[in-house]
Amino acid sequence: MKKILAVLLGLLIFSSLAMAGGKQEATGQKQTKEAVQKPVSIALWTKEGEADGGLQYVKALADAFTKAHPNVTFEVVNKNVETLREDFQTASLAGSPPDLLWTVSDHAGPFTAADLIQPVGNLFDLSKYVGSALAAVKLNGKAWGVPISNGNQLMLIYNKALIANPPKNTDELMKVGKQLTHGDQYGLVWNQTEPFWLVPWLGGFGGKVFAADGKTPTLDTPQMVATLKFLHDMKYKYKIIPAESDYNGADTLFKEGKAAMIINGDWSLGGYKKVLGDNLGVARIPKVSSTGIWPKPYTSGVFFMIPKDLSGAKLEAVKAFINFTTDKANQLEMVKKLTRLPALKSALDDPLIKNDPILKGSADQMIVGTPMPTVLEMRSNWDAMKPEMQAVLANKKSPEAAAKAMQRAAVASIKAQQ
Amino acid sequence: MHSLNLVIIRNSLGQVGFTVIVIVLASAAIEAVLYVALKVILKNKYALPVMLLAPAAVGLIMLVVYPVFYEFKIAFSNMSLRHFKNPSYGLGRGWDNLKLIFTQPVLKQVMFFPLLLRTILWTAIQISFHVSLGLGLAILLNRPMKLRGLYRTILIIPWAIPQVIAALTWRGEFQYQYGFINIMLRDIGLAAIQWKSDPFWNFVAMNITNIWLGVPFMMIILLGGLQSISSEYYEAAEIDGASGWDRFKSITLPMLSPVMAPAVILGTIWTFNNFNIPFFINENELETSDILVTALFRAAFQYNRYGFAAAFAFVIFLVLFIFAVLYMRATGGLKGVYEK
Numbered sequence: 001m002k003k004i005l006a007v008l009l010g011l012l013i014f015s016s017l018a019m020a021g022g023k024q025e026a027t028g029q030k031q032t033k034e035a036v037q038k039p040v041s042i043a044l045w046t047k048e049g050e051a052d053g054g055l056q057y058v059k060a061l062a063d064a065f066t067k068a069h070p071n072v073t074f075e076v077v078n079k080n081v082e083t084l085r086e087d088f089q090t091a092s093l094a095g096s097p098p099d100l101l102w103t104v105s106d107h108a109g110p111f112t113a114a115d116l117i118q119p120v121g122n123l124f125d126l127s128k129y130v131g132s133a134l135a136a137v138k139l140n141g142k143a144w145g146v147p148i149s150n151g152n153q154l155m156l157i158y159n160k161a162l163i164a165n166p167p168k169n170t171d172e173l174m175k176v177g178k179q180l181t182h183g184d185q186y187g188l189v190w191n192q193t194e195p196f197w198l199v200p201w202l203g204g205f206g207g208k209v210f211a212a213d214g215k216t217p218t219l220d221t222p223q224m225v226a227t228l229k230f231l232h233d234m235k236y237k238y239k240i241i242p243a244e245s246d247y248n249g250a251d252t253l254f255k256e257g258k259a260a261m262i263i264n265g266d267w268s269l270g271g272y273k274k275v276l277g278d279n280l281g282v283a284r285i286p287k288v289s290s291t292g293i294w295p296k297p298y299t300s301g302v303f304f305m306i307p308k309d310l311s312g313a314k315l316e317a318v319k320a321f322i323n324f325t326t327d328k329a330n331q332l333e334m335v336k337k338l339t340r341l342p343a344l345k346s347a348l349d350d351p352l353i354k355n356d357p358i359l360k361g362s363a364d365q366m367i368v369g370t371p372m373p374t375v376l377e378m379r380s381n382w383d384a385m386k387p388e389m390q391a392v393l394a395n396k397k398s399p400e401a402a403a404k405a406m407q408r409a410a411v412a413s414i415k416a417q418q
Numbered sequence: 419m420h421s422l423n424l425v426i427i428r429n430s431l432g433q434v435g436f437t438v439i440v441i442v443l444a445s446a447a448i449e450a451v452l453y454v455a456l457k458v459i460l461k462n463k464y465a466l467p468v469m470l471l472a473p474a475a476v477g478l479i480m481l482v483v484y485p486v487f488y489e490f491k492i493a494f495s496n497m498s499l500r501h502f503k504n505p506s507y508g509l510g511r512g513w514d515n516l517k518l519i520f521t522q523p524v525l526k527q528v529m530f531f532p533l534l535l536r537t538i539l540w541t542a543i544q545i546s547f548h549v550s551l552g553l554g555l556a557i558l559l560n561r562p563m564k565l566r567g568l569y570r571t572i573l574i575i576p577w578a579i580p581q582v583i584a585a586l587t588w589r590g591e592f593q594y595q596y597g598f599i600n601i602m603l604r605d606i607g608l609a610a611i612q613w614k615s616d617p618f619w620n621f622v623a624m625n626i627t628n629i630w631l632g633v634p635f636m637m638i639i640l641l642g643g644l645q646s647i648s649s650e651y652y653e654a655a656e657i658d659g660a661s662g663w664d665r666f667k668s669i670t671l672p673m674l675s676p677v678m679a680p681a682v683i684l685g686t687i688w689t690f691n692n693f694n695i696p697f698f699i700n701e702n703e704l705e706t707s708d709i710l711v712t713a714l715f716r717a718a719f720q721y722n723r724y725g726f727a728a729a730f731a732f733v734i735f736l737v738l739f740i741f742a743v744l745y746m747r748a749t750g751g752l753k754g755v756y757e758k
């Protein structure tokens with residue numbers, strides 16, 4: 001027994017020594033200014049998925065950076081947009097957030113409300129980025145993200161093998177859509193589960209989700225009712241969309257040539273170009289015939305956001321990586337690989353963009369878009385719209401009742417956050 | 419794609435190695451202190467048992483007891499996104515949270531009591547299917563037959579698959595265009611079903627999945643119980659001229675109840691608290707398919723009402739606690755068969 005005791009005590013002494021050693025090392029790390037030379041591991045969470053090549057692109061960037069700076073390694077994790085937001089909040093609460101986020105602008109609302117990210121104005125020269133992209137992450141006079149790409153808007157993407165000229169207005173859309181819907185082929189597909197796909201039409205019917213103050217929900221309006229009715233008609237009256245389709249379902253139908261048109265975002269262009277090649281066409285979402293207004297998809301972009309407490313060597317590495325990702329060469333590389341509009345001013349003027357018909361179509365759609373609200377109240381609006389839009393599309397609620405319920409839920413949710 | 423190479427293995431070990439070493443050393447330190455205190459100084463006769471239990475006890479305190487107390491604390495706060503790092507605490511806050519649970523929608527539209535009723539309905543459907551199908555299969559397997567081991571293995575497979583993987587696979591099969599269920603329906607001339615957007619069918623889909631998953635567990639437990647019933651009882655009953663149904667009613671069921679009662683309690687609690695199936699099958703996040711625990715998750719992590727959700731969690735705990743006490747009282751389930 002004495003022997004065991006001796007061993008245990010020995011371990012105890014050893015462990016306290018080891019812990020003391022660890023502490024010394026940690027404080028030492030803070031003190032060195034030449035932090036860049038020390039091994040740094042960066043946990044990067046990205047919303048880019050594998051299907052459209054985004055995740056591969058992020059990983060390739062990280063690898064290229066590690067090659068140039070062997071002391072910095074990355075752990076790239078893909079999470080879908082909503083999961084990324086939820087997990088980041090939870091991880092921050094637990095005190096172990098990742099080191100860098102690659103995500104959409106509207107996350108700035110909840111993240112700044114909860115005080116989870118730091119402003120980037122003093123860390124980067126933001127004047128080199130496109131103003132409209134930066135505007136999407138400005139809250140309380142500060143910029144909370146560094147733009148990677150500009151746009152993120154929905155647009156009408158079509159398969160030239162099935163439809164030569166895209167419809168210009170909704171009357172045409174229904175007419176052409178009907179002709180193209182037969183057997184297991186559909187005229188149009190879109191993600192019927194997310195209100196992000198409802199918002200462009202709401203704009204087309206002349207509605208907005210907020211009053212002029214930018215934070216009072218205006219969801220129970222004649223415009224919203226008209227929008228919901230229009231979506232309902234698309235499914236039950238004209239029958240040009242599938243009875244049920246989420247993001248992946250719509251995406252697969254379009255890629256397999258079983259859908260002539262899809263409403264999807266700029267992030268999907270790279271993937272479609274690979275599958276359809278020259279048959280890929282991009283146009284504006286058709287004008288709403290009854291109002292004569294172009295639908296207004298939300299525009300924003302993809303951004304780097306930096307967790308609040310990131311500092312020292314990790315912050316330096318993250319800064320270097322962000323500058324690396326948004327330098328001209330890499331921005332043009334992103335244009336080539338992902339077919340997205342760059343956020344760097346100097347890259348935007350490159351002939352590569354001016355001569356590309358797909359990017360031209362994408363930019364044309366962006367002109368009629370509207371900047372996506374970043375305030376926290378938008379979160380409440382999204383959450384309130386989602387179940388009601390689905391209920392209308394499932395034919396379980398009238399557009400009028402759904403609009404009322406949306407407004408009630410949004411107001412209640414905003415109140416609950418106060 | 420990276421392949422698993424030595425560098426990655428070394429880096430991964432480097433990342434977790436320190437934590438593992440700290441855990442090992444901390445356990446050693448606890449043991450040493452206990453040894454000195456109990457054995458050497460106090461000469462307590464329970465020194466060894468205490469030492470053996472200590473690491474597990476410390477682990478449980480850190481991973482179970484502490485979070486429960488933390489949650490209890492949050493239940494008395496207004497923690498939300500706007501009050502994320504510096505929430506305010508107070509009895510009034512707790513009372514407000516409690517009031518909100520019963521007077522306002524816990525999610526966007528659905529109120530607490532309809533949600534509770536749906537959860538009870540879900541649990542009742544599941545337990546009745548699990549027990550009846552599980553018992554049926556167990557009785558079928560509890561006979562001399564060829565390839566019994568093989569059948570048993572095949573029947574256990576759903577239970578052996580990690581629940582999340584099973585749920586995600588099933589979710590894929592409920593896809594409107596590409597899922598095999600709708601393909602089969604179309605092939606036999608029926609209309610395809612909107613499994614993900616129609617509230618009724620979504621509820622059916624989650625029930626189908628969980629029945630498939632839950633029956634094997636009940637079958638295995640009940641089979642164990644059946645095998646422990648001595649064949650003498652059946653022989654005696656046969657001599658007395660009891661029919662098959664009489665034997666089942668008067669021998670099998672009573673002798674099985676000490677095994678069945680805890681299995682039903684456990685099954686009820688697990689089903690009542692089953693998160694994976696209702697959450698993952700309900701891809702479109704229909705509120706009409708939410709049960710209490712998935713609503714709790716959404717309130718906390720999607721709608722960021724942390725204080726409210728913590729109070730909500732204690733309400734759910736109370737419901738289950740009352741059920742468990744009542745059930746054990748009513749069935750005497752935890753008593754031995756001869757004690758009744």
